[in-house]
Amino acid sequence: MSAVDVKGPKISLEGMVTLEHVNRVYYMGGHTIHALKDISLSLETGKLVVVLGPSGSGKTTLLNVLGAIDKCDGKITVSDLEITRLNKKQLTKYRREKCGFIFQFFNLLPVYNALENVEYAVELASKLSRKETTNRATEYLRKVGLYEKRHHFPSQLSGGEQQRVAAARAMAKNPALLLCDEPTGELSVTEGKQVLSVIQNMVKERPDVLTILVTHNQKIAQIGDVVIRLRSGEVDSIEKQISIPAEQLSW
Numbered sequence: 001m002s003a004v005d006v007k008g009p010k011i012s013l014e015g016m017v018t019l020e021h022v023n024r025v026y027y028m029g030g031h032t033i034h035a036l037k038d039i040s041l042s043l044e045t046g047k048l049v050v051v052l053g054p055s056g057s058g059k060t061t062l063l064n065v066l067g068a069i070d071k072c073d074g075k076i077t078v079s080d081l082e083i084t085r086l087n088k089k090q091l092t093k094y095r096r097e098k099c100g101f102i103f104q105f106f107n108l109l110p111v112y113n114a115l116e117n118v119e120y121a122v123e124l125a126s127k128l129s130r131k132e133t134t135n136r137a138t139e140y141l142r143k144v145g146l147y148e149k150r151h152h153f154p155s156q157l158s159g160g161e162q163q164r165v166a167a168a169r170a171m172a173k174n175p176a177l178l179l180c181d182e183p184t185g186e187l188s189v190t191e192g193k194q195v196l197s198v199i200q201n202m203v204k205e206r207p208d209v210l211t212i213l214v215t216h217n218q219k220i221a222q223i224g225d226v227v228i229r230l231r232s233g234e235v236d237s238i239e240k241q242i243s244i245p246a247e248q249l250s251w
């Protein structure tokens with residue numbers, strides 16, 4: 001990708017994902033909330049980018065505009081695709097095929113077992129045969145250590161296990177972006193560390209994917225290769241760091 005002239009903080013001019021003057025304003029009950037203020041960034045694949053900030057700083061909004069769950073002003077480009085110019089149908093395709101989400105509350109389909117949850121995401125995102133879909137889903141459940149429990153329903157899994165199914169679901173569809181919003185927010189430290197390890201392993205395995213993990217927790221931010229600090233919807237700082245393996249964390 002050619003160099004992009006973006007004003008404001010940059011990580012790399014050769015980034016796969018660029019944001020240029022991204023703003024998100026909510027109007028609610030006569031109030032104006034400026035959730036993202038003129039954000040310009042360029043992000044590289046193969047890295048774990050942590051977005052760190054207190055509650056209300058715009059972390060979820062940032063992930064949601066990147067994943068086309070929410071709209072914004074400004075320009076966002078993912079590879080060659082300018083997502084801020086896509087129509088509704090194109091956005092749905094982008095979201096299904098290019099974005100893997102891991103949410104705080106897992107968001108698994110309760111009537112599907114672990115395998116079916118992952119298969120469903122693969123089916124929506126790709127044109128694999130039935131057998132290939134099952135193989136892909138099984139492979140990813142194996143990667144997250146849940147092969148033995150692949151026929152369990154979400155209600156039969158712990159929070160940490162459900163989140164690892166969600167991680168398998170997000171990655172099995174082969175996304176360009178892996179977007180993780182406080183993925184350990186509902187988990188014990190032990191289970192949280194397992195989930196973060198799974199995410200770190202996926203980053204290592206897939207240099208073509210950009211992974212963004214949102215947290216309010218400084219300790220968790222240590223697993224990132226890059227930390228972007230958000231404050232009141234603005235980028236406060238961007239720092240590269242030597243990441244710490246999730247197993248070594250405590251919080």
Ligand code: ADP
Nearest residue numbers: 026028033035054055056057058059060061062
């Ligand atoms: P964080 O994830 O860092 O806690 P959010 O991105 O959720 O922050 O929110 C940033 C700001 O935008 C907050 O002030 C929040 O109340 C506001 N906000 C987020 N989503 C909406 C919405 N759908 N409607 C109105 N205000 C919103």
Ligand code: MG
Nearest residue numbers: 059060061181
């Ligand atoms: Mg949030």
